[in-house]
Amino acid sequence: MEGHEKLEKARERIIETIAQNIHLYGLVPSAGRQYGMMFFQNEPLTLDDMTEKLGMSKTSMSTSVRALSDLKLVERAWKKGVRKDLYKVSDDWYQSFIDLFSIKWRRSVTLHLVAIKKSLAELEELSKDPTVNEELQEEIKIDIEKLKYIRNYYDWLERLVDVFEDQKIFDLVPIMNDSQD
Amino acid sequence: MEGHEKLEKARERIIETIAQNIHLYGLVPSAGRQYGMMFFQNEPLTLDDMTEKLGMSKTSMSTSVRALSDLKLVERAWKKGVRKDLYKVSDDWYQSFIDLFSIKWRRSVTLHLVAIKKSLAELEELSKDPTVNEELQEEIKIDIEKLKYIRNYYDWLERLVDVFEDQKIFDLVPIMNDSQD
DNA sequence: TAGTTTGTACAGTTTTTACTGTATAAACTA
DNA sequence: TAGTTTATACAGTAAAAACTGTACAAACTA
Numbered sequence: 001m002e003g004h005e006k007l008e009k010a011r012e013r014i015i016e017t018i019a020q021n022i023h024l025y026g027l028v029p030s031a032g033r034q035y036g037m038m039f040f041q042n043e044p045l046t047l048d049d050m051t052e053k054l055g056m057s058k059t060s061m062s063t064s065v066r067a068l069s070d071l072k073l074v075e076r077a078w079k080k081g082v083r084k085d086l087y088k089v090s091d092d093w094y095q096s097f098i099d100l101f102s103i104k105w106r107r108s109v110t111l112h113l114v115a116i117k118k119s120l121a122e123l124e125e126l127s128k129d130p131t132v133n134e135e136l137q138e139e140i141k142i143d144i145e146k147l148k149y150i151r152n153y154y155d156w157l158e159r160l161v162d163v164f165e166d167q168k169i170f171d172l173v174p175i176m177n178d179s180q181d
Numbered sequence: 182m183e184g185h186e187k188l189e190k191a192r193e194r195i196i197e198t199i200a201q202n203i204h205l206y207g208l209v210p211s212a213g214r215q216y217g218m219m220f221f222q223n224e225p226l227t228l229d230d231m232t233e234k235l236g237m238s239k240t241s242m243s244t245s246v247r248a249l250s251d252l253k254l255v256e257r258a259w260k261k262g263v264r265k266d267l268y269k270v271s272d273d274w275y276q277s278f279i280d281l282f283s284i285k286w287r288r289s290v291t292l293h294l295v296a297i298k299k300s301l302a303e304l305e306e307l308s309k310d311p312t313v314n315e316e317l318q319e320e321i322k323i324d325i326e327k328l329k330y331i332r333n334y335y336d337w338l339e340r341l342v343d344v345f346e347d348q349k350i351f352d353l354v355p356i357m358n359d360s361q362d
Numbered sequence: 363t364a365g366t367t368t369g370t371a372c373a374g375t376t377t378t379t380a381c382t383g384t385a386t387a388a389a390c391t392a
Numbered sequence: 393t394a395g396t397t398t399a400t401a402c403a404g405t406a407a408a409a410a411c412t413g414t415a416c417a418a419a420c421t422a
Contacts (some may be wrong), residue, residue, distance in 0.1 A: 004317060013300050024285060028410070039327070046368095056412090058372090059369090060412075069393095083420070111201070112199075112202065116195065119194050122187060123187075123188070131184070132184035139188060153275060171353070173340050175333070239399080240383075241380080241381055242383075243378090247400095250366065264389085
């Protein structure tokens with residue numbers, strides 16, 4: 001096998017692994033392949049470059065590069081004299097992981113807390129209603145306890161997201177370079 | 182609106198929120214709805230119970246309860262005299278979150294590290310090959326650096342998973358109950 | 363301003379995934 | 393052992409998602 005082929009194969013292995021694991025970011029394999037391909041390019045790419053490299057339509061490249069950008073896995077780049085939009089992979093992977101939490105998980109936490117607070121308020125109101133029978137009253141009480149439990153859980157999750165966002169996580173789990181060279 | 186209706190509506194809101202966010206666990210909304218429904222039941226359920234409550238086929242219930250069990254969101258339960266399999270939601274949501282990392286993210290980290298080490302070894306071998314031209318040699322060198330960077334990243338991610346798994350995360354982000362009562 | 367180039371909205375198609383119904387194996391019962 | 397009950401494998405169908413090609417608006421160029 002020739003040198004260039006060997007390099008290509010070593011890259012392909014990584015790209016395919018990324019493609020098969022990108023679902024953890026809520027993305028489909030082809031977006032992962034796109035990301036992986038871009039990772040090994042030393043220059044920012046245009047949508048047309050991607051179309052050529054991946055053999056997919058420009059429309060697809062456009063939509064998936066947007067999905068990658070939304071998660072801040074990919075960012076816009078500029079190069080003198082190039083009119084087309086240019087994209088490159090964000091080079092801080094630790095930050096990308098943190099961004100996943102800031103974007104996806106925080107959103108989820110917020111949605112949950114809104115719903116929980118609303119339902120909790122309704123049930124607490126209902127528990128004061130003298131017209132509801134005892135059996136139902138008991139059910140309401142149980143549900144209130146359950147909602148308080150999950151409210152505490154999402155509060156915790158929110159604080160966890162904070163800890164990522166403000167980089168405190170690196171105190172507990174420090175970045176260590178070249179541990180096994 | 183009658184009492185029981187109000188209770189049901191308060192529950193529905195939570196269930197639907199879970200359904201819409203369960204994709205973070207790699208599950209589809211219907212599995213989230215199933216989980217949410219089970220959360221508000223105070224007794225373990227059989228597959229037939231779920232079929233009835235959700236109006237879906239028993240086959241579906243079987244496959245999605247398995248998916249939920251694989252992520253340890255749901256566990257088997259036993260009740261005297263009941264022959265059918267019984268399931269209940271795991272009641273420690275903090276542990277469920279940790280299990281997500283232990284199961285999905287650790288698997289991903291491992292796959293990545295295997296691929297990276299393999300490719301890195303190949304490229305380091307190739308970089309010693311005197312028959313490859315200088316230009317290619319330069320590319321190889323760049324790729325080796327990139328792979329070392331992401332190896333460090335996945336090492337970090339592995340340590341992060343460890344920190345969840347051995348509960349040390351609770352030192353940094355403690356569980357706090359009823360913070361806003 | 364007219365003529366290009368570029369990115370994306372949108373409709374249609376292909377592919378994939380979710381879901382159902384039937385068939386069957388395994389476990390239980392009498 | 394024969395007869396049930398229960399869970400799931402599997403094949404087929406329905407629904408959803410990914411992907412493509414065309415059309416067009418916005419931005420640029422001359």
